[in-house]
Amino acid sequence: MSDVATKAEVSGPGLGTPRRGERRRRPILRYALRRIVIVPISLFVLGSVSFVLVLFIPGDPAVTILGDFATPEQVALVNQQLGLDKPLWDRYLSFWGNLLRGDLGTSFFTNEPVLHDIARFLPNTLELVVLALLVAVGLGLVIGVVGAYFARRWPDRVMTGLTSALQSVPDFFLALVGIYLFFFVLGWAPAPIGRLPIEAGAPEHSFLIFGSLFSGDWTTLGSALSHAALPVLSLGLVYSSYFAKTARGSMGTALTTPQVEFARACGLRERTVVRYAFLASRTTVITYVAILFGSLLGGASIVERVFNWRGMGQWALDGVLKVDVPIIQGFVVVAGLMTLTLFLVLDLVVLALDPRVSYE
Amino acid sequence: MSETTKVPVRPSAAHPVWRALRSNPGISIGGGLLLLMLLAAFFAPLPYDPVTPDPANVLQAPSGSHVFGTDANGFDVFSRVVAAGRSDLVLALLGTLVSLVVGLLIGLPLSTKSRYSEGFMRALDAFQSFPLIVLSVTIVSLTGNAIQNIIYAIVIINGPRFIRLIRGEALAIRDGRFIEAAVATGARPRRIVFRHIMPNVVDVCLVQCSLTAANAVIVIAALNFLGIGVSPPDPTWGSMVQVGAQGISTGQWWVAIWPGVAIFLAIASLNVLAGGIQRRVEGS
Amino acid sequence: MLTVSGLTTEFRTRKGPVRAIDGIGFEVPTGVAVGVVGETGSGKSVTIRSVLGLLPGYGRVIGGRAEFEGHDLITASRKRLRHVRGNRIGFVAQNPFGALNPVLRIEKQFANVVRAHRRMGRAEVRDLALRRLESVQVPSPERVLRGYAHELSGGMAQRVVIALAMLHDPPLVIADEPTTALDVTVQRQILDLIAAQVAGGDRSLLLVTHDLGVVAQYCARVVVMRSGEVVEQGAVADVFTDPQHPYTRKLLAAVPPAPWSASARVEVTR
Numbered sequence: 001m002s003d004v005a006t007k008a009e010v011s012g013p014g015l016g017t018p019r020r021g022e023r024r025r026r027p028i029l030r031y032a033l034r035r036i037v038i039v040p041i042s043l044f045v046l047g048s049v050s051f052v053l054v055l056f057i058p059g060d061p062a063v064t065i066l067g068d069f070a071t072p073e074q075v076a077l078v079n080q081q082l083g084l085d086k087p088l089w090d091r092y093l094s095f096w097g098n099l100l101r102g103d104l105g106t107s108f109f110t111n112e113p114v115l116h117d118i119a120r121f122l123p124n125t126l127e128l129v130v131l132a133l134l135v136a137v138g139l140g141l142v143i144g145v146v147g148a149y150f151a152r153r154w155p156d157r158v159m160t161g162l163t164s165a166l167q168s169v170p171d172f173f174l175a176l177v178g179i180y181l182f183f184f185v186l187g188w189a190p191a192p193i194g195r196l197p198i199e200a201g202a203p204e205h206s207f208l209i210f211g212s213l214f215s216g217d218w219t220t221l222g223s224a225l226s227h228a229a230l231p232v233l234s235l236g237l238v239y240s241s242y243f244a245k246t247a248r249g250s251m252g253t254a255l256t257t258p259q260v261e262f263a264r265a266c267g268l269r270e271r272t273v274v275r276y277a278f279l280a281s282r283t284t285v286i287t288y289v290a291i292l293f294g295s296l297l298g299g300a301s302i303v304e305r306v307f308n309w310r311g312m313g314q315w316a317l318d319g320v321l322k323v324d325v326p327i328i329q330g331f332v333v334v335a336g337l338m339t340l341t342l343f344l345v346l347d348l349v350v351l352a353l354d355p356r357v358s359y360e
Numbered sequence: 361m362s363e364t365t366k367v368p369v370r371p372s373a374a375h376p377v378w379r380a381l382r383s384n385p386g387i388s389i390g391g392g393l394l395l396l397m398l399l400a401a402f403f404a405p406l407p408y409d410p411v412t413p414d415p416a417n418v419l420q421a422p423s424g425s426h427v428f429g430t431d432a433n434g435f436d437v438f439s440r441v442v443a444a445g446r447s448d449l450v451l452a453l454l455g456t457l458v459s460l461v462v463g464l465l466i467g468l469p470l471s472t473k474s475r476y477s478e479g480f481m482r483a484l485d486a487f488q489s490f491p492l493i494v495l496s497v498t499i500v501s502l503t504g505n506a507i508q509n510i511i512y513a514i515v516i517i518n519g520p521r522f523i524r525l526i527r528g529e530a531l532a533i534r535d536g537r538f539i540e541a542a543v544a545t546g547a548r549p550r551r552i553v554f555r556h557i558m559p560n561v562v563d564v565c566l567v568q569c570s571l572t573a574a575n576a577v578i579v580i581a582a583l584n585f586l587g588i589g590v591s592p593p594d595p596t597w598g599s600m601v602q603v604g605a606q607g608i609s610t611g612q613w614w615v616a617i618w619p620g621v622a623i624f625l626a627i628a629s630l631n632v633l634a635g636g637i638q639r640r641v642e643g644s
Numbered sequence: 645m646l647t648v649s650g651l652t653t654e655f656r657t658r659k660g661p662v663r664a665i666d667g668i669g670f671e672v673p674t675g676v677a678v679g680v681v682g683e684t685g686s687g688k689s690v691t692i693r694s695v696l697g698l699l700p701g702y703g704r705v706i707g708g709r710a711e712f713e714g715h716d717l718i719t720a721s722r723k724r725l726r727h728v729r730g731n732r733i734g735f736v737a738q739n740p741f742g743a744l745n746p747v748l749r750i751e752k753q754f755a756n757v758v759r760a761h762r763r764m765g766r767a768e769v770r771d772l773a774l775r776r777l778e779s780v781q782v783p784s785p786e787r788v789l790r791g792y793a794h795e796l797s798g799g800m801a802q803r804v805v806i807a808l809a810m811l812h813d814p815p816l817v818i819a820d821e822p823t824t825a826l827d828v829t830v831q832r833q834i835l836d837l838i839a840a841q842v843a844g845g846d847r848s849l850l851l852v853t854h855d856l857g858v859v860a861q862y863c864a865r866v867v868v869m870r871s872g873e874v875v876e877q878g879a880v881a882d883v884f885t886d887p888q889h890p891y892t893r894k895l896l897a898a899v900p901p902a903p904w905s906a907s908a909r910v911e912v913t914r
Contacts, residue, residue, distance in 0.1 A: 045483060053498060151701045152656070164635070168628035170578050172585060173620040176605055180613045191609060258742030261698055265737070266808060267730030267760045270722075276745060298495075302582055306605065320498050321586065328498050353747075383658065 035347055042340050050332040051095050054325055065108060065323045078108065104333065105326035107319070114330035117315060122334070123206040124195065125311035128231055128304065129296045131209070133289060135236025140243025141285065147244070148251035149274060159244065166241035172302040175234040179306075182230060189230050192307045196223055231307045235300055239292055246288050250281035283350045290346045294339035298331075386636020390570075393629035394449075397622075401445030408436035410443040411593045419607065422614050429614035431603050433593075437614060440595035441622045448584075448597050449626060451507070452576035455514030456569050462515055463522020470523065471530035481524070488520050496579065500588050510589040514579055518572040525568050529561045563641045567634050574630035581623050597623045645816055645848045646672040646695070651708035651718075653694045664690040665872040668708070672816065672865075677842060677849040679859030679880070681895070682869035688852045691869070692818050694718070696733065697725045712816070731761040734809030734817040736838065739825035740801035744793035750804060751789040757811050776807040780837055799830035803837065810841055817842055818850045823858075835862055856899050860884060868892050 062078040063070060070078075078084075083091045098105065104114035147159035175192075182189040190197065195208055200223065205211025209228060212220040254260065254277040263273045301313025308314075312331065319327030407427075408414070413434040420430040428437035470477040496513030583589050584598025585605075592599075597619040604616025651668040654661040665687040672678045680688050693699050695710045695717055710717040713732060715724060729735070737743035745753055754773035758764050764772070770789070777785035780803040793801055802822065809817060819838055823831035839862050842849040851863055859866050860880060867877040868889065876889040887893045 045487070049487070049495075153701055164628060164631045168574070168624050168631055170581050170620070170623055170627075172582065173601055173616075173623060176601065176608045176616050176620065180608045180611075180617070184609060184611050184613075256700060258737055258739060259745055261693075262735065262737045262743035262805070263745070263756075264698055265696055265729055265735035266757045267726050267728070268756055269726070269760060272756065272760075276748075279747060280745075302585060305586075317497065317586065321588075332495070332498075 032348060032351065035344065039340060039344060043337070046333060046336040046340070047096060047099055050329040050336075051092060053328060053332065065325070081106075081108070099333065104330040107327055108324050109322055114326050117327070118312060118330060118334055120206070121310060121312040121315045124208070124309055125297065125300060125304065125313055127207060127209050128228070128235070128300055128309060128311055129293060131228060131232045132235035132239060132296060132300070133293060135232055136239035136292065137243055137285070137289065138240075139236065140240035140245075141247050143240065143244035144247025144249075145251050145274070145278065147248045148255055151252055151255070159248070163241045163244040163248070166237055166244070169238055171234050171238040171299070172306055174238055175230065175303050175306045178230045178234050190223075190227050192230065194308045194310060195227050196220070197227075227307075231300075231303050231309060235296065235303055239296065242292060243285065243288060246284055247281070250284040251277060254278070254281040283353065286346050286350055286353075290339070290343045293342050294335070297335040297338065384636050384639060386632050386634075386639060388636070390629045390631070390633030390636055393625065394633060397445050397626060397629070398449055400442050401449060404442055406436075406439040406442060408439045410435065410439040410595050413593070419612055419615070421612075428618045429612075431600070431615040432607065432612075433603070435593070435595075437600070437618050440600060441597070441618050444595040444597045444600065444619065444622065445626075447507075447594060448577060448580055448623075451510055451580055452514070452573045452626075455511045455576045455580075456518070456573045458511055459515045459518040459522050459572055460565065460569060462519045463526045466519075467523040467526030468530055471527045473531070477527075481527070484520050484523065497583065497586065497588065500583060507589050507591070510580055510583055513583065514572070514576045517579060518575060521572070522565075522568060525564065529564060533561070560641065563637055567637045567641065570630045570634035570637065574627045574634070577623060577626050577630065597626075645674045645676075645712070646850065647709075647711040648691070648695060649709050649711075651691065651694055651705065651710060653690055653699065653703060653705050656702045656704070663872060664703070665694065668869075668872075668874055670867045670874060670877055672848045672850050674815075674848055675846045676865060677839070677851060677863040678865045678867060679863035680850065680852045680867045680869060681854060681856055681859055683854060683895075685871075686869040687872040688854075688869055689820060690872075692820060692850065692852060696729060696735065696818070727761070730757055730809075730814075731812045732814050732816065734812070734814040736802075736806055736809045736817065736819035736822045738821045740796075740798065740805045741793060741825075743805055744801060746793055748792075749789070750791060750793065754789070754808065754811065757808050761812055772811065773807070776810055777804070779810070780804075780807045780841070782807070797830075798826045799833060802826060802830075802834050806834070806837060806841065815846060816848045816850065818852070820852045821854070822851075824854075838862075856884075856895060868895065 062075040062084070065078055066074050083094060086094075102115065104118070106113050107117065110117075143159045143162060147156045147163075150156045178189070179192050183191060196203060200220075203220070203224075205215070208224045209221065212218075212224060255274075257277075257280075259280070260273055260277055263276065264270075298313055298316065300311065301317040303309070304311040304314035305317060312334075316327060316331035316335075318324075319331065414430065414436070415434045417426070417430050418434045419432055420426050422429040422437075426436050426438065428441060430436055431440075470480055496516045499516065500509040500513045580589070580596070581598035581601070584596040585602045587599070587602065590596055590599045600619035601616045601623075604612065604614075604619070607613075608616050648671070649669040651665060652663065653665045655664050668687070668691055670678070670680075680691065682688050690699070690703070693703075694705045695712075697717065697720075699705070705718050708718065712728065715728075717725065717728065720728070744750070748756075751770065751773065754776075755766070755769045758769045758772065773789060774785050777788060782788055782800060782803050788796065788800065788804065793804070796804065806822075809819075817838070822838060823834050826834060835858060838849065838851075841847070849863075851859070853859060863880055865878065866880050866883050868875050868883070868891065870891050876883060876887065876892045883892065884896065887896055
């Protein structure tokens with residue numbers, strides 16, 4: 001986690017050596033190109049890791065998967081599906097062949113194509129993760145900025161305490177406390193049984209909240225939001241501590257720079273001063289969004305399970321617990337792919353935001 | 361006269377222990393609480409046997425005879441919450457220790473600026489961008505339901521951070537700037553390394569160790585919550601929360617909340633401890 | 645113009661409060677350039693930050709006054725203080741690359757300082773900025789306004805900072821070691837520029853420096869600080885020819901007596 005900060009610092013002020021009249025576009029393009037070239041390399045590592053996962057299964061994988069009472073025919077079938085009867089190198093090549101054709105295989109247990117499952121469950125997870133990240137970023141920034149602004153005074157202590165408290169709660173435990181308080185005691189929240197009430201039937205949109213928002217289906221939207229409130233809040237609150245810590249650190253640094261002092265000495269409004277300090281530290285926060293998105297894709301899985309959210313995390317978790325290898329591989333590939341893409345996009349956004357950055 | 365201006369205005373004449381506590385409450389409070397939980401887990405006299413259920417007293421609310429109540433199997437929640445520290449805390453600390461060793465074994469040889477080690481660090485970046493918790497759940501469940509696999513999971517998640525940290529510190533020492541300066545002032549290099557550099561490096565590693573242990577407590581609880589690495593009827597906080605989760609919608613809060621509070625206290629004390637050591641690293 | 649008396653500032657540290665300055669008193673008369681000298685850590689910088697209300701959160705003025713235009717800046721409301729800063733007191737920072745915002749165009753930074761104190765249209769802001777840049781001898785000011793700080797040389801960037809400080813024609817300018825971050829070759833140009841900006845008329849200058857030669861050349865009065873206290877002050881000619889405090893004598897003796905340096909002129913006046 002700390003490497004994020006250093007990365008942002010390195011790309012930060014290079015004020016020691018002023019460069020006069022240098023054209024800025026060339027180095028940016030070169031950096032962007034180099035950044036994009038990394039993508040295939042990362043993809044290669046990603047795919048290989050998900051392939052190697054199978055090798056971790058001790059003993060005969062088919063027996064591990066099917067249990068000790070499997071018939072030899074079943075074992076042979078699974079071995080054939082896994083391609084375990086072929087040499088390692090062959091398996092590796094055909095794994096890549098399938099992957100590049102977009103074929104992620106078929107689940108051992110449900111016989112559903114993995115890609116089909118992902119298309120069904122990914123939207124649920126994406127809505128949860130995006131909303132939780134919004135809460136986490138918003139709340140975390142408020143906590144961090146207030147702490148940084150009142151550095152070393154009592155609001156800073158309160159915010160630091162709040163941050164370490166939020167950091168110390170497992171999200172699934174916070175979810176249970178939320179269910180007890182807001183469902184059982186107060187009755188404000190609906191039962192933790194999914195994304196909609198049981199009688200609502202199958203949802204029309206794969207993106208329930210965003211879909212009903214854009215099609216103006218207010219009843220569905222309201223119901224979906226009330227079901228989403230607890231899972232989103234339990235993830236958002238816990239993950240806001242990361243943003244609070246980052247924002248406290250980077251804003252704390254930004255607010256003690258000579259730049260801020262000079263702005264104040266020029267009589268700029270505090271509002272303006274804080275805004276510019278925030279702009280100076282935003283790259284760190286943006287980088288963090290990418291990191292937390294990646295960890296939330298899988299990290300939300302237990303909360304998804306508690307609320308029966310039917311997301312990709314819950315699906316992958318079930319797959320993992322049943323040693324459903326294609327599901328595990330599919331999840332690792334898709335989640336990794338999305339994280340890598342987001343990293344790339346946000347890196348380029350950071351690049352576009354900061355005129356100084358030259359990325360040596 | 362001008363000398364007095366740099367002297368603290370209020371010199372404290374308190375007892376040294378009290379002064380140490382005041383000067384760094386993080387270390388004393390965090391470390392103290394952690395120690396207390398460990399000692400209680402192993403030596404505290406428990407009102408009931410944590411692994412013997414009492415089928416006659418199922419789902420009793422907290423009362424005088426069962427201060428934290430009983431769960432659906434008739435276990436005394438208080439005894440189990442205290443005793444669960446035996447596996448949870450010990451596993452967390454063990455996982456941290458192994459992560460540290462892995463960090464040393466990989467980080468130290470990599471503390472060069474060669475292309476090879478830079479390349480390895482990039483690969484590590486790529487590795488860390490995966491959802492590591494899922495990766496570790498995967499590996500633990502693929503390799504079977506054994507307790508030592510939980511340690512692998514902790515190492516997978518936290519090893520990269522140690523590698524990065526130890527490589528960075530070792531690079532700084534190898535750079536030799538400290539040693540150059542020390543030689544210039546006439547000190548023997550060995551003395552400087554052991555007197556000045558090592559304590560700082562150790563402190564930096566200790567900060568990472570407590571953060572890792574805090575993270576490990578969460579990972580262990582999450583895995584146990586999913587039923588991974590649990591051997592019933594041995595108590596773990598995660599599996600207790602899992603047992604309690606079934607009753608939370610119907611109002612039996614105590615089964616899940618008390619182990620959750622224990623998890624919270626363990627993580628919080630480790631975080632506070634890390635903050636305290638961090639402050640010592642930065643100096644006052 | 646500015647009268648500081650009994651100024652005392654404390655910093656909270658983990659080992660209890662520490663006094664950074666203790667009972668500082670001096671005066672900046674109208675139309676006079678006053679130099680504050682002292683070694684690093686003597687409290688020069690803390691003094692001006694206490695006056696301007698720019699102390700970090702763990703620093704606090706616990707006593708004393710700083711009278712400016714009929715108000716005590718120490719007890720002034722935040723609104724009053726903001727009105728004074730940049731508008732009635734111009735501030736020239738030590739390092740222009742630290743002071744200028746790296747992600748804003750220079751024109752935007754002028755607009756910010758202008759609009760902090762008065763309403764003004766875009767064209768007017770531009771006009772004013774161009775005039776100020778010309779008066780600090782910035783070649784092709786239009787191009788500078790369009791660009792960013794990192795495209796400027798050190799000397800040019802410091803000129804931009806001076807132009808920002810002079811934007812509202814303030815009666816008092818405070819310069820905090822304005823040349824220590826610059827190349828030796830441009831230090832003199834910048835000091836000449838600041839001197840030219842305040843010369844003639846009623847404008848006062850408070851110049852913080854550790855260079856006695858600079859004080860001798862550019863200031864009429866000098867305040868010598870050490871360990872958070874004023875050890876000696878008075879007219880430059882008096883203090884430099886007949887230093888009363890042993891510390892001042894030590895400082896004077898430490899100036900390298902090279903014939904081409906400013907301190908040589910001290911010798912001449914002596």
